[in-house]
Amino acid sequence: MIKNSLVKRSVINVIKQNILLSGLLIFAVCGVVVSSLIPPQILKHIIDNNLVPEKGSGLFVLAIAYMAVLLFIGLFDFIKGAILTIIGQKIIKEIRLEMIHKLEKINALFFSYNESGAVVSRFTNDVEAVSSLFTGGIVGMMIDCFKIIGIIASIWMFSEKLGIVTLLLLPFIYGITRLFQKRMLKVQMENRVLVGKVNNHISESLKNIEMIKSCSKESYMENNYAEYLLENFKTVEKVNFYDSVFSPIIQLTRAVVIGFMVILSSGQLNYLGISLGMVAASIDLISNLFSPIENLGMELQSIQYAVSGIRRVNDFYNEPEDECKNNQIKADDVIQNREEINISFNDVAFNYEKDTDVLQGISLQIKPQEKVAFVGRTGVGKSTLFKLIMGLLKPAKGSITINGYDVYGIPNSEKRKIFGYVDQSFHMIKGTVAEQISLQDESITKEQICNALDFVGLADYVESLKNGIETEIAGDSLFSQGQKQLLSIARAIVTNPPILLLDEITANLDSITEEKIVSVLQKAGHAHTILSISHRLSSVVFSDTVVILENGRIRSIGSPETLLKNDDWYRKHAALERLTWG
The missing domain is CATH 3.40.50.300 (P-loop containing nucleotide triphosphate hydrolases)
Structure with a gap:
């Protein structure tokens, strides 16, 4: 992305120093993806081979297998989360050590153009954003993409027609998700700015309280504070509105899709030509399809945020340094x-x-x-x-x-x-x-x-x-x-x-x-x-x-x-x- 990338070098160093941990992470990611696709298949066998009349036994074994797979999903997810947290902290440590080393060598002219708060934000907010890219953004996106591919493949194995319907459904779900997420992000950014204004107003009021009282400006400061609070309240209302509307829309969409699939699979139409167990498994798979699509939108957002952090960190690292001093001079x-x-x-x-x-x-x-x-x-x-x-x-x-x-x-x-x-x-x-x-x-x-x-x-x-x-x-x-x-x-x-x-x-x-x-x-x-x-x-x-x-x-x-x-x-x-x- 940028020549002489500090972030790229730090990530490579952390991976090299933690080969075993990185290998375990890959295993956990694969485990999460694969194991999450198994429960619907077991559910199909439970229904088709055990719950439908005149079928054989084996319900107890399948039930145990079903619960065991769910347990493994949770275990793999826990291992993945724990390893990502450890690796993320190691990446943060590596980057910040490199940055503080850079700070010691950076040209003093840099501090004429950058306030201390802006420099501190490079070490805190920007580095945290970089960490989120590797701990949640990229890895999370990979897992969700594999999950979506696996779910579509599983549904396609049940019925090509249902697989085509699912593929057509993906852009619609993703479009709704991104529309709401973009609007929510915009409002949340406005809210952050207004929260900053509110906090800054309180800080300024406390800092200059004597001057405010001596100049009789209490009413002026109160009115400004009330105005900031009102603007902040309006943005919070928008966030709550989008948050409250989005979930019912997704649930309604899921219900419509599942209902449509059940109707097509009913005995009267039998358009899809699949068994009762396949219908139940498909319902489970389609229900699980919504979650990774929603996550993809958030992860794209996180990656965009993290990329800006990477650029700022690398820009800092590429700042001109003091020319080499003559260490022989005492x-x-x-x-x-x-x-x-x-x-x-x-x-x-x-x-x-x-x-x-x-x-x-x-x-x-x-x-x-x-x-x-x-x-x-x-x-x-x-x-x-x-x-x-x-x-x-x-x-x-x-x-x-x-x-x-x-x-x-x-x-x-x-x-x-x-x-x-x-x-x-x-x-x-x-x-x-x-x-x-x-x-x-x-x-x-x-x-x-x-x-x-x-x-x-x-x-x-x-x-x-x-x-x-x-x-x-x-x-x-x-x-x-x-x-x-x-x-x-x-x-x-x-x-x-x-x-x-x-x-x-x-x-x-x-x-x-x-x-x-x-x-x-x-x-x-x-x-x-x-x-x-x-x-x-x-x-x-x-x-x-x-x-x-x-x-x-x-x-x-x-x-x-x-x-x-x-x-x-x-x-x-x-x-x-x-x-x-x-």
């Missing part, structure tokens, strides 16, 4: 002397989409332990520039080097020893306070963690917790927003990297907390090269150099004092900020 090679860290931007250009440059012609030299702030309007490429500096993205043109080493070629495993990155929000992980800082890196010692906490001024607070740095984090209640930002700085500096990257870390803080953060960063500036993105010009006064970005280019560069004198944009925004913040 952090110690790049930073042989912490006091001689030179960062060079060499005519750097970058675009997310072809012919649409986000950055262009960026050339800049950053000296050892220099503090540089990047400022500019939202969307000028400041955060993109940081991703380029860390080697997460590759420039479309030019290069960024540290002491002559291209950052994109440095292995990701070495980068934490070179860069310390601080975002404007702190992302907690499951674990202790110490693990929030070490990120469960076993090479980071307890002494390093304590030193990092002491550096940012959180040592006393953490020590006051029940188990100190070994206190388990059970939520967001232990630390305030400002303390979380200090934790993020501790996480960044715990490996003592020579370069710190600060991405608008004071954006969501009050002025008092901001001053505390800035004082910590001033202390860090004595031993680190600090590159920062700031939306408040008041924060850049502690920087040696300010780089103003505009339209993807460097508009101006200089010290805060120089720019205040010579750059109109900087002077205007500094004055506006003083007026706003006081």
